[in-house]
Amino acid sequence: MVEPFSDKTQISAEKCLELDTNENELPLRNDSGSSLSEKLESSSDEAIKTGEKDSVEFAEGGRGWLVVFGCFFISFSTFGMINAYGVFQSYYETVLFTDVQSFKLSVIGSCQPTIMYSFVPFVTPLIHACGVRNTLALGASLMVIGLFGLSTTQAGELWKCYLFQAIMFSLGGSFYYPPIFFSMIEWFKEKRATAIGIASCGVGLGGAVWPLIFKHMLPKVGFHWTVRCIAFIYIPLTLCGVVFIPQRLPERYTHKPDNVSNSTFSLEKVKKLPQTYKAIVKNWFVVGRSKSLLVLLIVNFLGMIGSYPAIFYLDLFATTIGPNNRITPYITMMYSFMGAPGRIIPAMVADKFGRINVLTVCVLLSGALILAMWIPAIKTENMGLFAGFCVVFGFFICPLFSLFPACMGQMFGIKGSEDRLFLFFVTSGPGPLIGTLIAGSFIPTNQQVDKDVIMDSFIKLNIFTAVILIASGLFLLGLRLKISRKLTDFI
Numbered sequence: 219m220v221e222p223f224s225d226k227t228q229i230s231a232e233k234c235l236e237l238d239t240n241e242n243e244l245p246l247r248n249d250s251g252s253s254l255s256e257k258l259e260s261s262s263d264e265a266i267k268t269g270e271k272d273s274v275e276f277a278e279g280g281r282g283w284l285v286v287f288g289c290f291f292i293s294f295s296t297f298g299m300i301n302a303y304g305v306f307q308s309y310y311e312t313v314l315f316t317d318v319q320s321f322k323l324s325v326i327g328s329c330q331p332t333i334m335y336s337f338v339p340f341v342t343p344l345i346h347a348c349g350v351r352n353t354l355a356l357g358a359s360l361m362v363i364g365l366f367g368l369s370t371t372q373a374g375e376l377w378k379c380y381l382f383q384a385i386m387f388s389l390g391g392s393f394y395y396p397p398i399f400f401s402m403i404e405w406f407k408e409k410r411a412t413a414i415g416i417a418s419c420g421v422g423l424g425g426a427v428w429p430l431i432f433k434h435m436l437p438k439v440g441f442h443w444t445v446r447c448i449a450f451i452y453i454p455l456t457l458c459g460v461v462f463i464p465q466r467l468p469e470r471y472t473h474k475p476d477n478v479s480n481s482t483f484s485l486e487k488v489k490k491l492p493q494t495y496k497a498i499v500k501n502w503f504v505v506g507r508s509k510s511l512l513v514l515l516i517v518n519f520l521g522m523i524g525s526y527p528a529i530f531y532l533d534l535f536a537t538t539i540g541p542n543n544r545i546t547p548y549i550t551m552m553y554s555f556m557g558a559p560g561r562i563i564p565a566m567v568a569d570k571f572g573r574i575n576v577l578t579v580c581v582l583l584s585g586a587l588i589l590a591m592w593i594p595a596i597k598t599e600n601m602g603l604f605a606g607f608c609v610v611f612g613f614f615i616c617p618l619f620s621l622f623p624a625c626m627g628q629m630f631g632i633k634g635s636e637d638r639l640f641l642f643f644v645t646s647g648p649g650p651l652i653g654t655l656i657a658g659s660f661i662p663t664n665q666q667v668d669k670d671v672i673m674d675s676f677i678k679l680n681i682f683t684a685v686i687l688i689a690s691g692l693f694l695l696g697l698r699l700k701i702s703r704k705l706t707d708f709i
Contacts, residue, residue, distance in 0.1 A: 582688060
């Protein structure tokens with residue numbers, strides 16, 4: 219595919235990346251003798267500073283808002299449930315699997331985002347080949363089956379949690395989740411961060427609603443019927459995504475050969491899937507030559523390692539210091555509820571003042587808040603301070619999960635967007651698993667040691683997560699300053 223550079227000259231996207239990243243290669247020159255690589259670089263930097271890389275027109279809404287509505291339900295039922303895993307972990311550690319080490323139980327929760335992120339690059343070609351509605355229906359079915367399977371778990375049957383909750387539910391989510399990023403960047407440009415933020419706020423609301431349902435139903439009907447009722451709720455809930463996502467994008471707004479929004483079943487594309495996957499891997503090496511993209515991927519990788527341990531262990535910490543405190547059942551809900559404004563408000567600010575600017579501030583603050591609020595709450599066992607931390611942390615950590623696609627769209631445009639997002643998901647995958655395995659190894663089981671040792675283990679967990687998040691923010695700050703040292707620039 220070629221992209222126009224000027225009235226007289228065209229240059230391939232792959233060559234653009236080579237020119238941008240290979241400083242030793244002789245630059246191509248146009249008819250006037252000036253360096254195309256220099257013009258590409260300067261125009262790219264100027265695009266970042268003044269607005270968007272894309273100069274073409276986008277729909278900016280219309281039926282795109284129905285896509286946002288459908289994506290809201292997707293985020294509510296996928297990462298909304300994943301963010302609620304803390305209440306499952308607490309129940310597993312204190313009731314169902316009391317003799318199992320903490321890190322083995324945390325693997326169940328961390329496998330969910332790891333599997334979902336890792337499989338998205340391989341699911342998206344299926345969407346182009348089989349149609350977005352068919353793929354969504356498959357994902358919704360797998361998630362519902364996984365929840366019904368989890369509802370049969372008895373004490374001593376940890377394998378069922380791994381099979382149904384960690385694997386089957388997550389595989390379903392990987393089929394169900396991609397439109398949140400790939401559909402909305404086709405419908406929005408100026409309001410792209412806002413649209414993604416609105417859709418992603420379902421994660422926060424889901425993370426608040428599912429723990430509330432779980433905590434209130436558990437003592438009344440038990441674990442089996444609690445999970446079973448949640449599975450029944452998932453049936454109409456996931457149908458909303460299947461119904462609302464497929465909105466046909468008008469032809470004048472289709473700026474790339476394959477659009478998620480317009481995808482339908484094609485036997486020819488199904489037969490070409492092996493070649494498609496080979497092309498995807500090949501394109502990773504092409505887009506991966508961009509140094510700016512590599513920095514963003516490092517930031518994302520570190521952010522995933524540092525964030526998920528903090529999220530998963532909020533409920534267990536509250537249960538440890540205040541098992542009978544009336545605030546304890548609502549800790550996960552308080553954190554997750556702030557995910558709604560935490561995804562919308564920063565996104566709206568980012569559309570006005572720059573996506574990287576806002577993301578940098580939020581990531582650095584997230585790491586600093588752990589040191590400034592959670593560690594003092596550990597030392598004083600102050601539930602009020604910890605509850606305040608959950609609220610503030612829930613707000614500032616959320617842009618880490620919602621602003622990256624908008625940042626990449628701003629910096630690089632829609633051309634090659636799927637390949638860059640594929641790399642984004644691939645680097646996201648290992649982070650949650652690595653982070654929770656390391657952090658979970660600090661936490662002993664309650665039956666093995668006294669409370670003071672457990673408090674010390676939470677301090678170790680906090681230092682680990684805070685340092686990783688701050689390092690992630692510093693990488694992002696370095697990228698922002700490399701692009702421009704002027705704080706007023708839209709970056």
